[in-house]
Amino acid sequence: MPNRYRIPEPLSLIHPRSLKYLSSQLQSLVRGRLWLKILIGMFLGIIIGLILGPSAGFVSPDVSYTIGEWLALPGYIFLALLQMIVVPLVFASIIRGIASGEDMEQLKMVGLRTVGYFLATTALAILIGLSLALLIGPGNYISSELVQGTMGSEIPEVTEGAVTTPGIADVPGLVTNILPTNPLGSLVTGQMLQVVVFSIIIGLALVSMSPVQSKPLLDLLGSLQEVTMTVVRWSMLLAPFAVFGLISKFTLNLGLDALVGMLVYVGTVLLGLLLLLAVYLLIIFIISRKGPIDFLRSVRDVLLLAFSTSSSAVVMPLSIKTAEEKLGVRPSISQFVIPLGATINMNGTALYQSIAAVFLAQVFGVELGFGALLLVMVTVVGASIGTPSTPGVGIVILAMILGSVGIPTAGIALIIGVDRILDMSRTSVNVTGDLVTCAVMDKWVGGKKTAMLEKFEDSKLETQRQILGEDVIVNSDNPDES
Numbered sequence: 001m002p003n004r005y006r007i008p009e010p011l012s013l014i015h016p017r018s019l020k021y022l023s024s025q026l027q028s029l030v031r032g033r034l035w036l037k038i039l040i041g042m043f044l045g046i047i048i049g050l051i052l053g054p055s056a057g058f059v060s061p062d063v064s065y066t067i068g069e070w071l072a073l074p075g076y077i078f079l080a081l082l083q084m085i086v087v088p089l090v091f092a093s094i095i096r097g098i099a100s101g102e103d104m105e106q107l108k109m110v111g112l113r114t115v116g117y118f119l120a121t122t123a124l125a126i127l128i129g130l131s132l133a134l135l136i137g138p139g140n141y142i143s144s145e146l147v148q149g150t151m152g153s154e155i156p157e158v159t160e161g162a163v164t165t166p167g168i169a170d171v172p173g174l175v176t177n178i179l180p181t182n183p184l185g186s187l188v189t190g191q192m193l194q195v196v197v198f199s200i201i202i203g204l205a206l207v208s209m210s211p212v213q214s215k216p217l218l219d220l221l222g223s224l225q226e227v228t229m230t231v232v233r234w235s236m237l238l239a240p241f242a243v244f245g246l247i248s249k250f251t252l253n254l255g256l257d258a259l260v261g262m263l264v265y266v267g268t269v270l271l272g273l274l275l276l277l278a279v280y281l282l283i284i285f286i287i288s289r290k291g292p293i294d295f296l297r298s299v300r301d302v303l304l305l306a307f308s309t310s311s312s313a314v315v316m317p318l319s320i321k322t323a324e325e326k327l328g329v330r331p332s333i334s335q336f337v338i339p340l341g342a343t344i345n346m347n348g349t350a351l352y353q354s355i356a357a358v359f360l361a362q363v364f365g366v367e368l369g370f371g372a373l374l375l376v377m378v379t380v381v382g383a384s385i386g387t388p389s390t391p392g393v394g395i396v397i398l399a400m401i402l403g404s405v406g407i408p409t410a411g412i413a414l415i416i417g418v419d420r421i422l423d424m425s426r427t428s429v430n431v432t433g434d435l436v437t438c439a440v441m442d443k444w445v446g447g448k449k450t451a452m453l454e455k456f457e458d459s460k461l462e463t464q465r466q467i468l469g470e471d472v473i474v475n476s477d478n479p480d481e482s
């Protein structure tokens with residue numbers, strides 16, 4: 001029975017506007033068939049790259065290098081713009097996601113279960129990646145001329161025993177390292193795991209305070225979200241040219257032989273991503289009896305947009321909208337799980353990083369024993385959590401993983417040429433993982449309200465917001481009484 005005299009929890013009184021209302025900026029990109037423009041950009045990029053590359057003999061290597069750099073300029077600007085906004089976008093979205101929770105009890109339950117589920121699925125993705133890479137052995141299909149041709153005199157010596165594995169005594173130190181002693185420093189240097197921990201702590205503190213005090217900061221973070229999504233919209237104008245330029249640059253540098261030589265590696269990663277997708281489809285079928293075609297049709301727009309933008313952070317508004325409207329997930333779950341998942345749940349990236357690590361180990365003849373594979377696994381779990389959700393960063397973080405298991409980091413030069421297509425594909429799988437997590441949590445964590453009631457209240461609040469011109473609505477009455 002509702003208790004008239006119970007003091008309501010601050011979290012149940014504040015209602016920030018959902019990020020999903022910013023999805024209109026993204027939907028115009030889907031309607032404008034951004035994905036088709038991107039595919040055309042890719043195709044033309046390969047053609048131009050092959051024509052202007054030194055192997056075709058039309059231009060000298062020096063000139064072709066300069067052309068490549070200029071063609072890639074829109075791509076560099078595109079990547080820089082998205083990298084510029086990802087930290088504020090993630091920071092604001094995680095905090096406001098926490099504030100949209102029903103109450104502390106529900107938040108605690110969703111939080112713990114979501115993180116546990118993320119860790120389990122990431123480990124599964126890595127297992128799929130490692131098994132495929134060991135089974136297919138993509139590194140054995142690479143000729144030494146190709147390695148020589150791509151890396152020239154940079155071919156590194158493999159140093160045996162240079163790897164230091166952290167011992168049990170190091171664990172407490174590693175754990176405390178996650179807590180940012182200098183949060184602005186973590187924000188500035190894009191240490192994603194620390195940014196996430198910082199955002200969660202700030203979010204929890206905010207929703208424990210009186211709404212009068214938390215509202216101004218939540219309002220400010222709402223403006224920050226709007227600003228970042230506006231920059232996203234602008235940067236998307238560049239997306240097809242960016243893909244065209246970056247692909248032509250790398251095709252120019254690699255040449256046709258190298259591209260063909262890398263086909264087995266690319267195929268292994270794509271196969272792994274497909275297998276992971278199949279696992280997701282199975283999970284969805286088990287929990288909601290939704291068939292694969294039906295599910296893929298529901299989430300198609302999000303997948304195409306993730307493929308076009310290569311950024312799970314950018315598609316967050318559309319992911320939340322799709323989770324709620326197409327998968328029937330409660331807003332209090334989707335608004336919390338999606339921002340968190342887009343930042344720390346990167347199963348596609350983890351799978352890719354583990355295949356790339358084994359591939360390069362095979363190329364350089366580094367023997368990976370059971371201990372080393374275990375180390376790859378643990379490092380990849382941490383690294384994929386810390387990978388910012390922007391284009392092309394999975395490969396940057398990969399350098400760290402390689403270093404920690406003694407594989408020469410110079411190998412990145414070999415795989416970066418084909419990374420564009422892999423980045424686009426793994427990002428689509430990353431966001432599918434987040435959507436599936438939403439559906440799982442919606443089933444697994446109960447709530448006081450049904451999805452229908454939550455959605456009804458959400459649209460009522462949205463009308464109220466428009467009338468009042470407010471971003472965060474504070475209910476002064478006890479919701480238990482209504």
Ligand code: ASP
Nearest residue numbers: 311312349389390393394
């Ligand atoms: N682009 C990926 C994402 O945003 C991250 C990566 O590079 O793997 O999900």
